Amino acid sequence: MVQVILRRDIAVKIKQLNERLALIANERQNYNFQYMKRGTEQIERQKSSSFVDKTFGGVDEKEKLVKRLLSESGQGGATCLVIPIIGMGGIGKTTLAQLAYNDEKVQAHFDNKIWVCVSDPFDEIKISKAIIDGLKKGNSPASNELQILVQFIHESVKGKKVFLVLDDVWNQDYRKWEQLKLPLQNGAVGSRILVTTRKEEVARMVGASTDMINLKVLREENCWVLFYHIALADREKNESKGLEFIGKEIVKKCKGLPLAAKALGGLMGYKETRKQWEDVLNSKIWNVDEIEEQVFQPLLLSHYDLAPAIKRT
Incomplete structure (x- = not known):
C-alpha cells in the first residue's frame, strides 16, 4: 500500500x-528553440519542507552529517558551525538535509530547529521572518525592517542551541549572508547552519571549506x-x-x-x-x-x- x-x-x-x-x-x-544556460532571470522554484520521503543509497552520508551536527566543535572557535551540502540539481541535497533534520538524535539535541526554503532571489526579510516563525516566539515583531528582525533573532537565540536549514541557496553576496549569520552567533556553542546549494561559490562564501559535503551521483x-x-x-x-x-x-x-x-x-x-x-x-x-x-x-x-x-x- x-x-x-x-x-x-x-x-x-x-x-x-x-x-x-x-x-x-x-x-x-x-x-x-535551443537551450540557453541559466541567466539572471528569476525562476519560481518548488518550495521544500522538512518532510522526507523514502530514499536509497544515502545512509552513510546521513550518518556522517548527523555526526557533524552533534559535534561540539566549531569553525575557528565560532559558536555556530556552517555545513554546506553541494551537488547538481536532483542529486538529493534536500533529501539528505531532511533525513538529518528528522533524525531522532538531532531532534533531541537542539533547542530550536528551523527549516527555511531560500531559493532565488535571496530575500533577507522573508528569510528572517521564516526564522522567527521557526523560533515560535509569541511576541514576534510585525515589522518589515531588517534590523528589527535581526535584533529579535539575536535576542531570541541567546543561550539556545539552534539548528537552521537554509535550503536551495543561490546568493553569493557575502554582505547579505553575514546579516543573517551574525545574530545566530549569539546562540549556544554547538549551534548549526546547514546550507544546500548547487554552487561551490556559495559554499566558499559561507566559509565552510573543511566541512563541505559534496554529493555525487x-x-x-x-x-x-x-x-x-x-x-x-x-x-x-x-x-x-x-x-x-x-x-x-x-x-x-x-x-x-x-x-x-x-x-x-x-x-x-x-x-x-x-x-x-x-x-x-x-x-x-x-x-x-x-x-x-x-x-x-x-x-x-x-x-x-x-x-x-x-x-x-
Whole structure:
C-alpha cells in the first residue's frame, strides 16, 4: 500500500508540470528553440519542507552529517558551525538535509530547529521572518525592517542551541549572508547552519571549506533499487521479472540522479505492458539536447506518457 501511495504522489507531482512541459515541447518543435544556460532571470522554484520521503543509497552520508551536527566543535572557535551540502540539481541535497533534520538524535539535541526554503532571489526579510516563525516566539515583531528582525533573532537565540536549514541557496553576496549569520552567533556553542546549494561559490562564501559535503551521483545499483521500489515492487513477481531488463536500461538514462529515478519510477508504475515500457525506452525524447543536469528528459517523458487517468486528475 505504501508503494501505491508513493507512486500516486509522484505521479501527481509530475502531472503538475504537464502544461509547462507541453509548452516547452511545442516551442522546441515548432520554432527549433535551443537551450540557453541559466541567466539572471528569476525562476519560481518548488518550495521544500522538512518532510522526507523514502530514499536509497544515502545512509552513510546521513550518518556522517548527523555526526557533524552533534559535534561540539566549531569553525575557528565560532559558536555556530556552517555545513554546506553541494551537488547538481536532483542529486538529493534536500533529501539528505531532511533525513538529518528528522533524525531522532538531532531532534533531541537542539533547542530550536528551523527549516527555511531560500531559493532565488535571496530575500533577507522573508528569510528572517521564516526564522522567527521557526523560533515560535509569541511576541514576534510585525515589522518589515531588517534590523528589527535581526535584533529579535539575536535576542531570541541567546543561550539556545539552534539548528537552521537554509535550503536551495543561490546568493553569493557575502554582505547579505553575514546579516543573517551574525545574530545566530549569539546562540549556544554547538549551534548549526546547514546550507544546500548547487554552487561551490556559495559554499566558499559561507566559509565552510573543511566541512563541505559534496554529493555525487548514485551508483547504478542504488538508482535501480530506488526505481524498482516505485515502479515494480508492488507487482506480481512474474510480471516484474519480465520488465526488469527494460527497467534497468531505462535506469541508465537517469545518470545516477535520484530525482530522475523517482520521476521515471512514478511514470513506469502506470505502464502495464512490455510494449509500453519499450516505447518509453525507445522514445525520441532521449535525443533532445541535454538540459541542465540531465533531469529534463525524464520529466518531459512524464508529460507525454502519463496514464490518461492521471492526466485527467
